[in-house]
Amino acid sequence: MISSPSPARRLLIVALLLAATLVSSSCNSSGLGVGVNAGTRWGGSTGPGVYVGGPAGY
């Protein structure tokens, strides 16, 4: 037989769900999402040919 949770426990569960929802929605605040017409900067199907240097500093 399953006993129903006490009112205090129910309140705790609701609070946890509420907090999880709010925190989850705040995670969606990552990202910017500004649409822009930036044109086409790379035409054709080749790269610039010469490639030296590269990432640094890690």
Added chain:
Amino acid sequence: MRNRLTISVVAILAAAAAGVVNAPASAAVTIETGRFVWHDLMTRDVPAARRFYGGLLGWQFEDVKRGDRPYVLARSGSDPVAGIVDINHYPDAGAQWISFMAVDDVDKSVGVVQSAGGKVLVDARDLEPVARVAVVADPQGAPLGLARLRKDRPDMVKPVARQFFWDEYLARDAAQALDFYKRLAGYQSSISDTRLGVEYHVLQNSRKRAGLFQLPATATNILPNWLPYILVDDPQAVGSRVSGLGGQVILPAAPERRNGTLVIIKDPSGAPLALQKYPY
């Protein structure tokens, strides 16, 4: 006793949640100017982009909203890594990754861009609760996002696989670009490589943040732009899956290019992107 404990827990959770969600607009954190903090893909085919980046890099996607417009947030594992924006409402827009650079004051930075001959593509605006942003075209026409985030993002000490870790400026006039970005972002620069007659400039503030080099005169198909880099363990293997997912390899791995550790691709909508192993 138990009731008191429960009420305390509820109060703490509610306060914590409220604090996260209702951060005031003025509470922007300080992020070093010149650090690249976000990347958004402008594309005409969002479903194809999801299939491509999901298949290639294992990203997962979440449909959210920015204002009244749909926005797709991409995650690598649990980390938010990028966004996808549908640009079909621009009749002639091209596909492009937009790199967002942190600045202290978006409006002042827009002024710097304009006074140097650049243009505003998207006016400065608040994206609550995320950031104040603008998108500009620099004096050589390269699009660039400017952002003052309300909340910091991790400044990776070590690059993480399948995430952005570098941005590189391909200039038509390297000297002009160096001067401009030093003024805009306070960078210092050093030359890390001069092979093949090409000077590779590293731009840095407290850390190395970006690269810059001059496009060869023969590269007439490429206009100045910021090219974002994603870290991959095996660029050749990842690159071999690109065409099957609807993209195109435009610069394959080759021994003379960083020991075969660089592949440049276009995604299905034509946005260029670099895949790089590091160190190389």
